[in-house]
Amino acid sequence: MPLVPPYIQNLSNYVPGQSIEQLEREGIKNIYKLASNENSLGPSPMAIEAIKKSLKNIHRYPDMVGYDLRTKLAKKFNIKMDNVILGAGSEGIISTIMRTFLLNDDELISAENSFIGFKVLADASGKKVNWVPMKNYKYNLEAMAEKVTEYTKIIYIANPDNPTGTYITRKEFDAFYKHIPERVLIILDEAYFEFAQSELDYPDSMTYRYDNVITLRTFSKAYGLAGLRIGYGFAHDTLIRNLMKVKEPFEPSLIALAGGMAAMDDHSFLEDTLSMNKTGYNYFNKELNSLGIKTIPSVANFITTVWDTEDQAEKITTNLLKKGIVVRNLHPFGWSKCIRISIGTDNENQKTISTLKGLIS
């Protein structure tokens, strides 16, 4: 038997958006990073303060059960602490879910070319994953429901999706849910919930709970804490009890717990973030369309542009990069004609548009 299982050997490495440090090493200056759907306003200031205060305790292990933050989240969402799990980002929780529930011939279902972080973890599980093509850049829930068999254990839905920014409506989810047996776990990844919640037909999964649905959310996006690695999930207490046995015992870290607690109280930061995003999205949408660049309507903190050819998308990405503007070419996601642009500050957005104008003309 090989030391490394064949399904691991055959995995390709995750290709992240380029980091500012990496680009600086390559001699690119004045970098505008709009590639990873981070928060351009920075981290929540209240979180920074709390993190600073927590530093004097980092010789201690964190609270293994995350009592304070789980209680605070439970109170906010009117559930019990036993329905809440914390993780090193929502990806940390996805990883725990894989290790907790997958067994022998279990299979997974998700959309093709959706969130790459899920793909990495699903492929690394060694289980069969049924990747269902999207329709009009949206999850095709009907086709996904048709794929369910006696082997199906987990269905993953990113709502809104990354990298398209599209969402499935409450009505669509309800119709889909009727076809899913109760023994199948549905992961509803709502990493961009705060940005999408104002859509009237967006299904905030916390307003209707099912025993086989786990909702995932994060402090990485709207709260600006991507580097801290803190996310949370809500589910039936039986699911949470078992996830708690499998999660890495001291995940999340002590400073992540402190940051998360404080971020939840930073209402003005959240408001500023949502308002920056709204203004920025409208600006991008208008300017890109007036340049004749096709966009996919998004309810998240990014906008995906669709180009005529793969070659054109590649050139635009490279030429923007040379000017210090880092956007995400979606080739690794399977959308080779698309470029995703995260919504930034007014300054970042204007700089991106003016540079694009120069490139196109």
Ligand SMILES: Cc1ncc(COP(=O)(O)O)c(C=O)c1O
């Ligand atoms: C759909 C989706 N889920 C989860 C994540 C990761 O969130 P976290 O930083 O909490 O692991 C992202 C980040 O890009 C995402 O787009």
